[in-house]
Amino acid sequence: MTFRRIVLVLLLVGGFLYLINRSRSVNPSMPAIATGPLHLTEAHAAPEYDSEEMNNISVYKKAMPSVVNITATAVAYDFFYGPVPHQGQGSGFILNKEGRILTNYHVIESSQQVEVTTSDKHRYKARVIATDQHHDLALLQITAPNLVPAVLADSANLVVGQKVYAIGNPFGLSGTMTTGIISAKRSIRGPAGDLIDNAIQTDAAINPGNSGGPLLNSRGEVIGITSLIATNPNQGVDQNAGIGFAIPIDTAKAVLGDFARYGHVRRPSLGILSYPIGPDLADQMGLSADYGVLIQRVLPGGPAERAGLRGGNQTAYLGNTQIYLGGDLIVGIDDQQVASTQDIDEIMDHHQVGDVITVTVFRGRRKLTTRITLGDAGDRTA
Numbered sequence: 001m002t003f004r005r006i007v008l009v010l011l012l013v014g015g016f017l018y019l020i021n022r023s024r025s026v027n028p029s030m031p032a033i034a035t036g037p038l039h040l041t042e043a044h045a046a047p048e049y050d051s052e053e054m055n056n057i058s059v060y061k062k063a064m065p066s067v068v069n070i071t072a073t074a075v076a077y078d079f080f081y082g083p084v085p086h087q088g089q090g091s092g093f094i095l096n097k098e099g100r101i102l103t104n105y106h107v108i109e110s111s112q113q114v115e116v117t118t119s120d121k122h123r124y125k126a127r128v129i130a131t132d133q134h135h136d137l138a139l140l141q142i143t144a145p146n147l148v149p150a151v152l153a154d155s156a157n158l159v160v161g162q163k164v165y166a167i168g169n170p171f172g173l174s175g176t177m178t179t180g181i182i183s184a185k186r187s188i189r190g191p192a193g194d195l196i197d198n199a200i201q202t203d204a205a206i207n208p209g210n211s212g213g214p215l216l217n218s219r220g221e222v223i224g225i226t227s228l229i230a231t232n233p234n235q236g237v238d239q240n241a242g243i244g245f246a247i248p249i250d251t252a253k254a255v256l257g258d259f260a261r262y263g264h265v266r267r268p269s270l271g272i273l274s275y276p277i278g279p280d281l282a283d284q285m286g287l288s289a290d291y292g293v294l295i296q297r298v299l300p301g302g303p304a305e306r307a308g309l310r311g312g313n314q315t316a317y318l319g320n321t322q323i324y325l326g327g328d329l330i331v332g333i334d335d336q337q338v339a340s341t342q343d344i345d346e347i348m349d350h351h352q353v354g355d356v357i358t359v360t361v362f363r364g365r366r367k368l369t370t371r372i373t374l375g376d377a378g379d380r381t382a
Helices: 002-026 051-066 249-262 279-285 341-348
Strands: 067-077 083-094 100-103 113-117 123-132 137-141 163-168 176-189 195-202 214-216 222-229 244-248 272-277 292-298 314-318 321-325 329-333 356-363 366-373
Touching: 051 067, 051 163, 051 176, 051 214, 067 100, 083 163, 123 249, 137 249, 163 195, 163 222, 195 222, 195 249, 195 341, 222 249, 244 249, 272 279, 272 341, 292 321, 292 341, 329 341
Parallel strands: none
Antiparallel strands: 067 083, 067 113, 083 100, 100 137, 113 123, 123 137, 163 176, 163 214, 176 195, 195 244, 214 222, 222 244, 272 292, 292 329, 314 321, 329 356, 356 366
């Protein structure tokens, strides 16, 4: 039996060799089976990364140690009054080795507990030490060793087309970097509806969780704080649509300066309560102009009262809204037309507490001009 198996194997091997040799004789181009050593030719290696990739890597390595993830916990209550914690995530960046961190106000708004996770994965409890809802900024404090502060640039001379980088925590994915350009510089409304002047528009991918993180230039320096995204109304969730906005770092520097000097932001104010007037209301009230802002009240001891402006003294109702008639109608500030309270907000954004402005009003049929020294909106009289 063994002998038969050996004979069968030999026949099969012989038949295979016969077929190979016969095929080579019919087709001489068929390569022969190599029997010598195999020689390989190696291509000359190209550079591992091109110049753009090298710069991207450099920016990431420089900026990443200063970027943090922020977890804000708020507590709600269910139908049975049981506490139900809700967590939101955002980003931020380290300002100094003492543990000051800058982020967006809306990241930590209404939270009872804030935690910061640094790039080395250590987690620390954070304390909110100052907020500015108007500019959507918040300053946090942690106690941690070996912190690496971010490098802050200027934002006054940014140009459209300039390359930018965003690093943050989109959808909880820590340490994510995206790239793009500055698409525009424009004034926008923040989450609270306040004007943010000269906001940086970018097409760098910004998603939920990026808020509060740094927008960087090609040297890895912070030029803005990523804050808002424009979303497609047909989508069910907020996600990047190629239009994101960042608060310019120069605005943040001014806010931080006020935090350091006064403990809060000194926002200039006229010290009034007002109501916007359009053509229809102006006609019904018999006003001397068909636009403007009607002063409802001047706050006691405030800038408007000191300048002699007057509030209303007659009660009226617009639907269920109570208003006061008979006050001065503001129609201009520093030769700029005022048609709404938003116009006043925009003008205030270009002034500081203590600046003197010229206000034009109608008092009945008389047109008056007066000078007002702006007060601090944080004061009860402003």
